[in-house]
Amino acid sequence: QVHLVESGGGLVQAGGSLRLSCAASGLTFSTYAMGWFRQAPGKEREFVAAISSSGGYTDYGDSVKGRFTISRDNAKNTVNLQMNSLKPEDTAVYYCAARRRYLTSRNVGGYDYWGPGTQVTVSS
Numbered sequence: 001q002v003h004l005v006e007s008g009g010g011l012v013q014a015g016g017s018l019r020l021s022c023a024a025s026g027l028t029f030s031t032y033a034m035g036w037f038r039q040a041p042g043k044e045r046e047f048v049a050a051i052s053s054s055g056g057y058t059d060y061g062d063s064v065k066g067r068f069t070i071s072r073d074n075a076k077n078t079v080n081l082q083m084n085s086l087k088p089e090d091t092a093v094y095y096c097a098a099r100r101r102y103l104t105s106r107n108v109g110g111y112d113y114w115g116p117g118t119q120v121t122v123s124s
Helices: none
Strands: 003-007 010-013 018-025 033-039 046-051 058-060 068-073 078-083 092-099 118-123
Touching (some): 046 092
Antiparallel strands (some): 018 078, 046 058, 092 118
16 A cells, blocks of 8 residues: 655745655655645645656746755655745645656646645745
């Protein structure tokens, strides 16, 4: 059974940083592309970042490009999201997702498994 568990969320002031982690189990991690999405109250789930199964390709949503960095450690079955220069509009629940493909996707429907999410709140 596949499990994805996010950690590292919390409350931070605007301009600060947070590092989210996602621990995966029950899957051959190195064969899955991984993604991060977020959902703010009353809004649709939004693509944030993704990384190919090997880690050789990354993709970012326009709103986070240059501020967020996605990385993965296939030996530890983890994927991380380093978030810098945080803004109040980054406030959302952040979800980790796994896609049974080498290549990434920006679509919610392109992912096979999801974590329960972790809350990130950025105060102004």
